[in-house]
Amino acid sequence: MNKKRLNSNTLMFHIMIWIPLLLIIVFNYYPMVSGFSIAFKDFKPGLGISGSDWVGLKHFRRIFATDESMRALRNTLIIACAKIAANLVVPVIIALLLNEIKVKWFKRTVQTLTYLPYFLSWVILASILTNILSPDGGLLNRLIEALGGESVYFLGSNSVFRETLVVSDVWKNFGYNTIVYLAALTGIDPTLYEAAAIDGAGRWKQTLHITLPGISMFIVLMTILSVGNVLNAGFDQVFNLYNVAVYESGDIIDTLVYRLGIQQQQYSFSTAVGLFKSLVSLILIAGSNYAADKFAGYKVF
């Protein structure tokens, strides 16, 4: 193979890779650069980015001085952490239970049906949930009243809104999240179970001493990698489910950025809030990937 051929190959690689890269530069890198200047300026649409004045850290100071943004930060952390924990524990438990089911068609049917909500958008699911959780005659409240309870305004009272978010998020995703753990479970050597059974271990002991240690690496890994998400409380979900009455418990950073930026046109402050979130997330992702590599020997990038 001569050198010229190699060079023409490399040239072709460069050409191929630059076509998508141009789009990325325009729609991802350029906004990063302009975002930094918008956040440090008092951006006015009439003046353009270059015509607006620099104001230094003004907008970033405002993040910590405003109740609204501190509330959004607090809500984001609470909701995101609860979701991370729930989306870890529930799928593991369900995977363990499903693993005990030996009737193949039953298992397959269960999986097919539980994946379904994963594929529907939050617009659709929010519409369905608004209906079912409605305080006047929603399906769930009808059930609660039939059992003698009092109807609950799930999407309108601050005392239950966060719980509603977490539970509905688990409901949407558990079927899909279970796949990873079921795959991990099939990777466990069956002879371990046979050996344990001969030694007199029951099913419970087998689960405790073989199954759980067998998938513990996956669980640790999933936990570490989800750390990068502690500032992602799920914009699509919250935006489609919340309303003014539950801002106190449900307004998150992303919904605040949307309201400030798109609705109130406070471009600079909104950009600063978004940038703050992106920077913290970047540090967390870098840290958690380092940890994943160090403790689990797993390289994401």
Added chain:
Amino acid sequence: MKEYYSKSRIVFQIFNYLFISALTLLCIIPIIHILAMSFSTSAYVDANLVTFWPKGFTLAAYRYVLANGQFWDSFLVTIKRLVLGVPFNLILVILAAYPLSKEDNIFKARKYYVWLYLFVMIFNAGLIPTYLLVQSLGLVDSIWSLVLPTGVNVFNVVLMMNFFRGIPREIEESALVDGARQDTILLRLYLPLAKPSIATITLFSFMYHWNSWMEGRIYMNNKANYPLQTYLQSVLESSDLSLLNSSNLDAILDKMAVSGQNLRAAQLFISILPVLIIYPYLQKYFTTGLVMGSVKG
């Protein structure tokens, strides 16, 4: 081999089957409820008498939706978006993934490019700068605002790259010896071999474009340009029928059978239908996609 079942094991299994069954029902009951509402007369729906079976069976809500101009407008916008967006995504993903799948010693600049691609995945420019960019490019109210900004999905690039890496290098080497160029190798050898992962990414991209509503909401000023999900959201937000095309209201004889609730249910169900139709494929390829994505090279 006959397994021995202890008494506690049997009790556990009974509860396990019951629990799993209940959980499964929980995932489909809401959809059945919506379906039942969409086929019911409004009087029963509004009185909260419908649970899982239609009461006062009627197709009025569906007839109303199908006669509603705005529903079809937004349906067409979504179709247009899919026809433009899915092939666009696919071509760009393949173009990025193929060179990136080469070894560092063959394509020396690869490691720099990898970082340029991956960094986009971990650092988000944010809503407003992207919005201002789309605005300044004059893409507001254009179908391209739904296609161009999300043209390259780096997650899909990684998926495709990992698949290409699974193809034996000997295939490429023998083609190179025969004097083939890289574009020929990609088109004639790699793409035919990568059919399963192309199917996976096509589905990912289809689901993305079908389900996303945010771009439509911020980039479209004219409601006629809303994609389906954005339109559904605007209907959800306004609890009355004012957003629906009221001009054909009188043309519908059985309008009394229609109310906000069963109408919304009918619209929801129509927009779920395409997902249900491709569901068997979705399930198969999303699972393989998930497994592929987790095997990193």
